[in-house]
Amino acid sequence: MTSVSTSGQFQRIQANNLALQERMAQLRDQVATQKKANDFGGLGSGARVSISLRGEMKELESYTRNIDVARLRLTTQVEAMERIGALAKELNGELIKLQSDPHGDASVVNRIAENGYREIVSLLNAKVNDRYVFAGGDASTAPLPQAGADALFAQIDADLNGPIANAATSLTTTRTTVASRGWFAASIDPDTSVPPVPTVPPVTVRADRSLDLEYGVLATNGTFSDNVVPANDLPYFREVLHAFATAAHIDQPTTPAELTEFRTYLGSTQQALSRATGELDREVGGLGSVGERLDGIAKAHKDLTVHLQRGVSDVEDVDMADAITRLQLVQSQLEASYRVTTTLNRVSLSDFL
Structure with missing residues (x-):
């Protein structure tokens, strides 16, 4: 005996069609985006893994940005210091020539030294992103x-x-002047504490989890307990400023005695x-x-990020070949279901009489 299809059977087929349509739409989205889902909720148990991996990647990205800023500041410092070193070596050559040449013209050295002094001041006030690199933690102050x-x-x-009448006296006077505090910013060269301690914090970079690296130098690169010439040499930036400032103002000797003192002072x-x-030069090497070290840490961060990205891809990305195959299968199933539905729609009571 032949039975007539019931309303319940037709509704089940329609429900199956809707489920196949939804699945096909999902597979089409996966093929289009190459992702398993559009949000974490669609990843199921993999959502927690994905969120954790992405959090680690975000943290590494932050450390890498910090390192990039620090490297830029370091590079600026190194380039400025290399230029200061080049200017100092050039002046040194001029001083040697002037010292050995009895007919040397001090005015030529004066002009070279004054121009060099102005350039060195500009280099010590170098900035990156409007922040002074030789100012320590007080980067907004020259x-x-x-x-x-x-x-x-x-x-x-x-x-x-x-003209220099007594080289020893003149050296003591000029070196005491350069050693005195008050020329530089008070934050890096205070004039009240004994011994003076810069009030600015050192410049550090958070390069990794629980890893803060201190880097850079101050324009003062050293201070003194009082305004007298220290037992040792002036810190190198002050020594360079002393040489250029004095060479810019040293006068041509007019007598044999003055020439002797002149040469002693120059020497x-x-x-x-x-x-x-x-x-x-040694300080530049230290900064290098x-x-x-920062480059090495940055490379480690990059390598780890690549590894984490693979993990995220395993959780979030769809297997394109598999997704396309499943899409074609669902599409075939849906087409077959549509044909059955069409056939059922054509059935009438007369077909069973």
Whole structure:
């Protein structure tokens, strides 16, 4: 006996068609986006893994940005210090020639030294993203304000005051002036504490979890307990400023006695400048080592990020070949179901009489 299809059977077929349509739409989205779902909710048990991996990647991205900023500041410092070193070596050569040439023209060295002094002041006030790189934690304040640099330059002129009559006295006077505090920003060169301690915090970079690296140098690169010439040489930046400021104002000797003192003064200044240049070069090397360490950490972050990205891909990305195969299968099932539905719609009571 043949039975007539019931309403319940037809509704089940329709429900199956709707489910197949929904599944096909989902598979089409997966093929189009190459993702298993459009949100974490569609990942099921993999959602927690994906969120965790993405959190780690975000943290590494933050550390990498910190390192990029630090490397830029370090690079700016190194380039400025290398330029200062080059200027110092050039002046050193001029001082040696002037010292050995009885007919040398001091005015030529004066002009070279004054131009070099102005450039060095500008280099010590170098900025990255409007932040002074030689100012330590007080990056919004110029480490060597123009007013302080000009005042120091003028004071050296007043200290020398004509041809050198006594090299030892002149050296003591000018070196005491440069050693004095007040030329640089107070935050990195305070004039009240004994011994003076910069009030700015050191510059650090959070390069990794629980890893803060200190880097960079201050424009003062050293201070003194009182305004007298220290037992040792001036810190290298001050020594360079001393050499350029004095060379810019040293006068041509007019007598044999003045020539002797002139040469003695030049010789002492030239030797001190050579030592300062050597210290500056060593400091540049130290900054380079910090930069290399930061580069190594950044590379480790990059490698780990690649590994984490693979993990995220395993959880979130769809297997395209499998998704396309399943899409074609569902499409075939839906087409077959549509044909059955069409056939049922054509059945009438007369077909069973």
